[in-house]
Amino acid sequence: MNNANAPRLWLVLAFVAIYFVWGTTYLANLYALEAIPPFVISALRYLVAGLLLGGLAYTKGQALPERKEIRDLAISGILMLVGGSGLVVVAEQYVSSGSAAVIVATEPLWFVLLDRSRWNQYFTDKKIIAGLLIGFAGIVLFTHFTPTAQHQNQSANQLLGTAIILAGTVLWVVGTLFAVRRIKPGSYTLWHTTIQLLAAGLFSTLIALINGEWAVFDWQAVPLFAWGGLAFLIAFGSLIAYLAFAWLVTVQPPAIVSTHTYVNPIIAVLIGWLVADEQVTGLQAIGLAVVLTGVVLTQFSQSRAEG
Numbered sequence: 508m509n510n511a512n513a514p515r516l517w518l519v520l521a522f523v524a525i526y527f528v529w530g531t532t533y534l535a536n537l538y539a540l541e542a543i544p545p546f547v548i549s550a551l552r553y554l555v556a557g558l559l560l561g562g563l564a565y566t567k568g569q570a571l572p573e574r575k576e577i578r579d580l581a582i583s584g585i586l587m588l589v590g591g592s593g594l595v596v597v598a599e600q601y602v603s604s605g606s607a608a609v610i611v612a613t614e615p616l617w618f619v620l621l622d623r624s625r626w627n628q629y630f631t632d633k634k635i636i637a638g639l640l641i642g643f644a645g646i647v648l649f650t651h652f653t654p655t656a657q658h659q660n661q662s663a664n665q666l667l668g669t670a671i672i673l674a675g676t677v678l679w680v681v682g683t684l685f686a687v688r689r690i691k692p693g694s695y696t697l698w699h700t701t702i703q704l705l706a707a708g709l710f711s712t713l714i715a716l717i718n719g720e721w722a723v724f725d726w727q728a729v730p731l732f733a734w735g736g737l738a739f740l741i742a743f744g745s746l747i748a749y750l751a752f753a754w755l756v757t758v759q760p761p762a763i764v765s766t767h768t769y770v771n772p773i774i775a776v777l778i779g780w781l782v783a784d785e786q787v788t789g790l791q792a793i794g795l796a797v798v799l800t801g802v803v804l805t806q807f808s809q810s811r812a813e814g
Contacts (some may be wrong), residue, residue: 518755518758518759520751521751521752521754521755522751522755522767524747524748524751524752525748525751525752525755525764525767526767526770526771526774527770527774528743528744528747528748529744529748529752529767529771530608530770530771530772530773530774530775530778531739531743531774531775531778532739532740532743532744532748533595533599533604533605533607533608533771533775533778533779534604534736534775534778534779534782534783535736535737535739535740535743535744536548536595536596536599536604536607536736536740537599537603537604537736537779537783538732538733538735538736538739539596539733539736539737539740540596540599540600540733540736541730541732541733541736542728542729542730542733543724543729543733543737544715544720544723544724545593545596545597545599545600545720546593546596546597546711546712546714546715546718546720547711547715547720547721547724548596548737548740549588549589549592549593549596549707549708549711549715550708550709550711550712550715551708551737551741552708552737552740552741552744552745553588553704553705553707553708553711553745554704554705554708554709554712555708555741556704556708556741556745556746556749557701557702557703557704557705557707557708558705559746560697560700560701560704560746560750561697561698561701561705563697564696564697564698564701567697569696569697569698570696570698571698572694572696572698572699572702576689576690576691576694577702579685579686579689579690580686580690580699580702580703580706581702581703581706582682582685582706583682583683583685583686583689583690583703584682584702584703584704584705584706584707585682585706585707585710586678586679586681586682586685587678587679587682587683587686587703587707588682588703588704588707588749589707589710589711589714590674590675590678590679590681590682591675591676591678591679591682592675592679593675593707593711594671594672594674594675594678595607595611595671595672595675597671598667598668598669598671598672598675599668600664600668601664601665601667601668601671602664602665602668602669602672603779603785604775604778604779604783604785605772605775605776605779605780605785605787606649606665606668606669607668607672607775608771608772608774608775608776609646609649609772609775609776609794609795609798610646610649610669610672610673610676611672611675611676611768611771611772612768612769612771612772612798612799612802613642613643613646613673613676613768613798613802614676614679614680614765614768615765615768615802615805616638616639616642616643616801616802616805617676617677617680618680618683618684618765619635619639619805620639621677621680621681621684622684634804634805635804635805637801637804638800638801638802638803638804638805639801639805640801641797641800641801641804642797642798642800642801642802642805643801644797644801645794645795645796645797645798645799645800645801646669646673646794646798647794648790648793648794648797649791649794649795649797649798651794652788652790652791652793652794687756695753695754695757697750699753700749700750700753703753704745704749752764752767768802769799769802769803772795772798772799773795776795
């Protein structure tokens, strides 16, 4: 990956988007979930964002990827955006926005565990192994010490929500690795992200139809703040932050791009505390610190091994 021609201002703005904007989308999920079923949220979010981005790609006259690449982009989009981000929305019915972001912060740890082509590098480094163990210990601590929110049915479902997010994080990593191995380096256009978004939107629409979400969804009963949460997810979560992420991985090393997982939980916990009155305890902060310690230790060791 060559970042020599990447404008510095665009790099800064893209990193701001994935660091701070993605950290706020967890709270936007909670607002949307007040009146919109989870897979309906994903369907509307990705379809609208995909259509808008596709219109922009068309006006720019960008060429469509080859048929095989379209297929691979669709698969990676479904894995990452439905299996990954979509399951996070489902899980936020049971856990707070800050908790969700902290659990997603284990993403770099899953990259180490699932990228089999680099196991010989990773598992000969004691710091990487230590980081894995510390990171998962932090998740256990954070989940155990996270207080339940009064407006959510969390007390009996905290473990379920954690398991769903971990599954979603694994699917995000699987989708990312799939895309990295199948998509031609240097071939990125807006159509690449458009295809991923539209595939995820159509698949979410199908899931919402199968599990009856469309049947119970009442457009007229959705309050303004829930529509606002969905609009934020479309405009900032998909069109700005996800597009920034998709571009950054083509011009920056993945180890650098994935540092967003260090910042997102801090932003999500602070925003949830300030705006939604989500509780933050000292013991919870300790769990957060342990998670980030494990992730940073693993990621820095991984970067050194790749260098």
